[in-house]
Amino acid sequence: MSWKLGGALSALVLLASAGSGMAEGELNIYNWGNYTNPELIKKFEEAHKVKVTITDYDSNTTALTKVKAGGHGFDIVVPSANYVPIFVKEGLLLETRPDQMPNFKNVDKKWVDVSWDPGRHYTVPWQWGTTGVAVNTKAYAGDPNTSAIFLDPPKELVGQVNVVPEMADVMALTIMYAGGKPCTDDKDLLRKVRDILTAAKPKWRSMDYGMTEKLSNSDVVATVNWNGSTFRARLKNPTVVYGYPKEGYPVWMDSVAVLADAKNVENAKLFQNFIMDPENAALISAFARYANGIAGSDKFMPEEMKTAPEIVVPEAYKAAGTFLPTCPKATQDLYTAIWTELQK
Amino acid sequence: MTAADPARQAQPAHSPSPGEVASRAAEVRRNWLLSTPALTLLFLAASGPLLVVILYSVLTPGEYSGVVWELSGDAWYRVILHRDIFDDTVSLADAHLRIFWRSAKLSLLTTFVALIIGFPTAYFVATRPPQQRTLWLFLITIPFWTNLLIRTFAIMEVIRNEGIVNSTLMSLGVIEAPIQLLYTDTAVLIGMVYVYLPLMVLPLYASMERLDFRLVEAAYDLYATRLQVLRRVIIPLVKPGIIAGSILVFIPSLGAYVTPRVLGGGKNMMLGNLIELQFGQGRNWPLGAALSLTLLVIVMIALLVYVRNVSRSESRG
Structure with a gap:
């Protein structure tokens, strides 16, 4: 889910040491690129006299691989919902029991008993969002709330569409467009999915990340994109709209977890508690422009976020x-095969 | 060739004294000892990882990336053959073949264009007065000061729809709408030629610097035309430079990852991107390892062909 990489390709890990000052302890955070508010980190450093170091990653797989290899020195990781169970199963996370932390009362009830971490024994909500489509209304004024924007583009958009090369999201969008459920291994349906994708591909221009900038400067006028990124683009370019595909779209949440081999466990726990404070959670959202899971954080949010159609999902969708x-691995292999065939 | 040298053969056989033998053995020992650090480093840094890659290519992929310690030939099978996921028919893996072919084609084109641009550049530098050459060479190496990724993004800024090229052409009235350069194969070509050009110019310059320009003058004196001088005198003499430069450009182009990804829009994969997919979202490390080794073998074959050609042309000459 490399959308959080505003710039793209920070696979070349950027080491951003945020702030210095009098360090009594340390905390090493391993998080998605362009996703952590420096103000939040500064506030945490000052409140707890801790020196925080942030390292970026660009995909769940990268994070999992590096953490599994060991010797990384990270204390905190922020995996997506579908990766949390893998981290837990592989024994990579520490059971920090956030549900017993003082600030846990602030977590929105809806995000407590989640399927990937029932009762929140390991993780704390960071941000959540949706994967949909973004369209520049100057190029196409029709209804954007459909995956047909990229799977069967209207003639105004033929040859103009970008698709972010995020296999899991694109496959899920297409499967739901074809009438199936994510992670299906129904061969007939997958054949349909492949045919839809291969028929659509000649009508695309590119498969690239970094859509926040490219939508802002109109380099791209239609793309698969994430809500927060589209929101950031719209603030700079008001003709950009976000569409919720009515055929079905993925919802995701990234959660903060402490690693089993963390060296600064106490500071990491402090951080988990810290971000469950509504005022601090609002800082997270104010930067990356995705919603967080903390009740009461709205009142600390920038005004434009409270009503943004990209953040507040309309009732109808x-x-x-x-x-x-x-x-499962076998299904994943089918998807990779379709994906490779698509890009040959 | 040395064996055929009559002067050498005519020399009387030289029988070394026992002391000489001992000192030579000591020298050999010392040389081995001195080169041990380098050899160890080479072995660990080159062979070690390569062995890991070979090993991984015959293991079973783990469920969530990584490998499971079970031998399997599946990865190698899948490099070449493709079992259709829908009707289980087996055919050649045309997705992989096409990606290989696209990479090879673009790399050859990059090498060719770099040669066309690099040759006159190297000639120009080599024909400057010696004290000026250093400055020119210095200018050629300046791009290396900047990170590859940043240079690629700079190219992107130049050829964007609202970038320098398009806005200049539009303000001059040459074109009315921006030309779509970004996200095309042309963009990848421009990017790769730009990035790898110094690697072509430097070896070309090295062999042109040693070129005896009196031979060129002699050719003119013998009424050779300019084209004949180029074809019959200059090119044969700087051939090692041409070949070295071409190899230095071709090999990294073949595995290029960043440039196609940023400038090509990622719609059509190149080899580097295909390999990355297997290690990342594809969660199939053995296949990634097998594909990397396939790339390695192709490069080695290309080098062997080159070495044989060079030695043949040398023995002929």
């Missing part, structure tokens, strides 16, 4: 959203 499960 709520039912179409689905959390993506982690697909």
Whole structure:
């Protein structure tokens, strides 16, 4: 889910040491690129006299691989919902019991008993969002709330569409467009999915990340994109709109977890508690422009976020959203095969 | 060739004294000892990881990336053959073949364009007065000061729809709407030629610097035309430079990852991207390892062909 990488390709890990000052302790955070508010980190450093170091990653797989290899020195990781069970199963996370922390009372009830961490024994909500489409109304004024924007583009958009090369999201969108459920291994349906994708591909221009900038400067006028990124683009370019595909779209949440081999466990726990404070959670959202899971954080949010159609899912499209499960290996192989065939 | 040298053969056989033998053995020992650090480093840094890659290519992929310690030939099978996921028919893996072919084609084109641009550049530098050459060479190496990724993004800024090229052409009235350069194969070509050009110019310059320009003058004196001088005198003499430069450009182009990804829009994969997919979202490390080794073998074959050609042309010459 490399959308959080505003710039793209920070696979070349950028080491951003945020602030210095009098360090009594340390905390090493391993998080998605362009996703952590420096103000939040500064506030945490000052409140707890801790020196925080942030390292970026660009995908769940990258994070999982590096953490599994060991010797990384990170204390905190922020995996997506479908990766949390893998981290837990592989014994990579510490059971920090956030549900017993003082600030846990602030967590929105809806995000407490989640499928990937029932009762929140390991993780604390960071941000959540949706994967949909973004369209520049100057190029196409029709209804954007459909995956047909990229799977069967209207003639104004033929040859103009970008698709972010995020296999799990694109496959899920297409499967739901074809009438199936994410992680399906129904061969007939997958054949249909492949045919839809291969027929659509000649009508695309590119498969690239970094859509926040490219939508802002109109380099791209239609793309698969994430809500927060589209919101950031719209603030700079008011003709950009976000569409919730009515055929179905993925909902995701990234959660903060402490690693089993963390060296600064106490500071990491402090951080988990710290971000469950509504005022601090609002800082997270104010930067990356995704919603958080903390009740009462709205009143600390910037005004434009409270009503943004990218953040507040319209009633009519709520039912179409689905959390993506982690697909089994055999299913994953089918998807990779379709994906490779698509890009040959 | 040395064996055929009559002067050498005519020399009387030289029988070394026992002391000489001992000192030579000591020298050999010392040389081995001195080169041990380098050899160890080479072995660990080159062979070690390569062995890991070979090993991984015959293991079973783990469920969530990584490998499971069970031998399997599946990865190698899948490099070449493709079992259709829908009707289980087996055919050649045309997705992989096409991606290989696209990479090879674009790399050859990059090498060719870099040669066309690099040759006159190297000639120009080599024909400057010696004290000026250093400055020119210095200018050629300046791009290396900047990170590859940043240079690629800079190219992107230049060829964007609202970038320098398009806005200049539009303000001059040459074109009315921006030309779509970004996200095309042309963009990848421009990017790769730009990035790898110094690697072509430097070896070309090295061999042109040693070129005896009196031979060129002699050719003119013998009424050779300019084209004949180029074809019959200059090119044969700087051939090692041309070949070295071409190899230095071709090999990294073949595995290029960043440039196609940023400038090509990622719609059509190149080899580097295909390999990355297997290690990342594809969660199939053995296949990624097998594909990397396939790339390695192709490069080695290309080098062997080159070495044989060079030695043949040398023995002929």
